Amino acid sequence: MxxxxxxxxxxxxxxxxxxxxxxxxxxxxxxxLHKLRDEETEALAHTAVACRLLDLQSCRCSDYANRRAHVPDCVKLTPRRLAAIDWLPPSCAYRLVQEGRDLPWWHPLVSGSAETVHQSGASVRGRAIAERRAGDLEDHVVDWPGEWPDDQVRGK
Known part of the structure; x- marks a missing residue:
């Protein structure tokens, strides 16, 4: 069986x-990470600038339970809202499951370790900038948050 x-x-x-x-x-x-949307074209641009609550080492929210009190425009993800959101990364598990796809090897539910998301290059660890230090968001536009992570480190 x-x-x-x-x-x-x-x-x-x-x-x-x-x-x-x-x-x-x-x-x-x-x-x-902060995103910018062009008012005329609706084009989306990703930045490397992290929300003020994101712990840049763990890549987790430092006050998840109360995040909306500190960041009122923080999106509470729900199955209903998911369909209308176009800015989640292509490797996002919510997006993958909604599309009927499997989770990647480095997802903690598959690997059994929270570290594999960082080892794989999928996380923002070492690549994000603290919101308070960033200055203008436009100066930190990058492509990688909207792309599938490099799959070089297998760590199996």
Whole structure:
């Protein structure tokens, strides 16, 4: 008898428990980088500037439970809102599960380690700039947050 499929392969996002939903976040921090949207063309530009609450070492929110009190425009991700969001990274587990795709090897639910997201180059560790030190966001526009991470480090 084979092992039961993991929850992300057998449940859609709406059917997940809160704990399952929260565990889908791989801790890459890419969604916590500031984005710029052109008012005329609606074109999206990613920056390397992190939200003030993002811990640049762990790549996790330093006050997740109260984040919206500190950052009112922080988006609370839900299955319903997910379809309308165009700025999540292509490797985002919420996006992958919604598209019927599997999680990458470095996702903590697959690897069993929170460090593999950093080892793979998927996280913002070592690449993001603190909001308070950044100055103009336009000076920090980068492509990598909107691209699939390099898959060079396997760490298996």
């Amino acid at each position: 084979g092992a039961e499929l993991p929850f992300w392969k057998r449940k859609n996002l709406s059917a997940m428990t809160r704990a399952e939903w929260e565990s889908l976040c791989d801790g890459c921090g890419r969604c916590c």
